[in-house]
Amino acid sequence: MYNLILTGKLEPGTNPRDALAGLAKLLKVDDAKAREIVRNAPVCIRRNTDAAMAERVVAAMKAIGIRIQLEPVAAAPAADGLAGTGVGTGVGTGVGTGEVASTAGAANAVSVAKTTNSAASAKPARPEQPSTSLKVIAGGKPAAANPVDKAQTPDSQQTAQAPHTPAAPESFKGFRYQLSGQPDYCFISVEIPAGETIKVEASAMASMTTNMLMKTRAKGGLSRFMSGESVFINEFTADTVPGEIGIAPGSPGDVKHLYLDNEEVFLQNSAFVASGMGVVAESKWQGFTKGFFSGESLFLIRCSGQGDLWFNTYGAMIEIDVAGDYVVDTGNIVGFTSGLDYDIQSVGGYKSLFFSGEGLVCRFRGHGKVWIQTRSVPAFASWANWYRPVKKK
């Protein structure tokens, strides 16, 4: 027998709106009710279900992109204690099987302390009594809990429960953020829980609450300096209370958010905007042949590790799944995943090299994603070149 817990997490790549609509349809409730359920996640949606039925529900929910956790009922009596929940800090409630909890706990051992921070807002999260606890939540939850925001940032909801292990209360995974003004003039606002830090490209901070402390760091040393990117990355830390920071990328365009889970992403040198502290951004020498001829820069920025990553474009963003090979103009590359190999080459014959106006292109091979931008800074700059005043002799 199992209890089915709606964790509030989405399958990767799911549009939160679709998921919400799917949930409403599946549970035969209206949108507002479905939102209510998601807002109160994690919540038990079905109790004492046999294995076969549980499987079916999980499959149906997975189809619409919603994750369900199975909790063996036998474990229920042990779950009498309160699971810590950080409301409004991006920390989810712990509910789940011991197995899930222990992996999550191991991966995020650092952040155990954080849950203590939010212990003040801890709520009884026992799924066995959803009706009562939901009321408590509804009353005690800070206004920040806009259901749509929450649904849009599935990554900020980490769920795990530790009925048996005290170390289980989980932790901080990803910031809660919002993108506005997409796709032409995207602006990012990120909620920073107390004590947390975010790395932001120098001069990209547009606004912030007064409790944010700024520290400037020259990260990456000389190579970063040479990559053309400013040497400085600023670190913003929320002191004792949660804060908020608004980040405006330098060029008008779109912003993409990724949650890196020990993955690697390469960015063109001006694309980096902000990241969590777990992400290491470093310049990577492309080599002379790749670098010089790309006309861009000798360096790429390699982002790896674990945490949020935001990067921006000039113009709108197009995501291309590469399987095989794909060609992108060097001025339009934003970034690509590590599964791809690339080289720089000319297009067509000698005539194309000089006269096509395309110059050199980048040919990607392998499997992965490439992000491209619909406008290119070099192309705009060469257009503007004609309008430069002419120096008198």
Place this chain on the structure above:
Amino acid sequence: MEVELIHRPGNTAARVSLQPGEVCTTESGAMIAMSGNMQIETTTHQKGKGSVLKALKRLVGGESIFMNHFEPLGGKGELWLGTALAGDMLVHELDNEQLIVQGSSFLASEQGVELDIGWQGFKSVLSGENIFWLTLTGKGKVVLSSFGAIYPVEVDGDYIVDTGHIVAFEQTLDFSITKAGKSWLHSFLGGEGLVCKFSGRGTVWCQSHNPQSFGSSLTPNLIARKA
């Protein structure tokens, strides 16, 4: 050739899907990405219809005399097109009509469309803007780009458009360069200078912004270049 416009209207890109054997002709420099099997050929003329004279005419017209022709090899292919400036795009289907396009607004065309520099004589020179006109004839799709949004104006009778705001117009319209105001003095002082006056029946597509005005507004902020 299928054309899909995405991220309209501010940062539009055109996604062109080509079947085997189809060829797409684009303005030089318009390609931003393409599938790996795409072959590119650069010529001074319409594919298969070489003419030095036409190339020379294009040179005189001020346009880059080179065009790129894209053709997928061994299967379907896709091609993404973008522009240097922010703005919208327009897909127009020609059916043995003539369309006159302002040179920098031309982005791409299907194989059945023929391109020619339309020599508008002193009209072009007089218009003051650095404008040349392309005459497109034949059958097939044409992709045009603009700086800012594109809006069509149905002309029946007379209509006046500032020269920098014209994207394209149907050949059924006659156009002449004229002054915007009643007197020449007022026209120039008013900053409008010369305008295009269309007469007849047909459609004019206009762009909401004038690239020349934008460029001139940047001038004071740019570093001087050597002549």
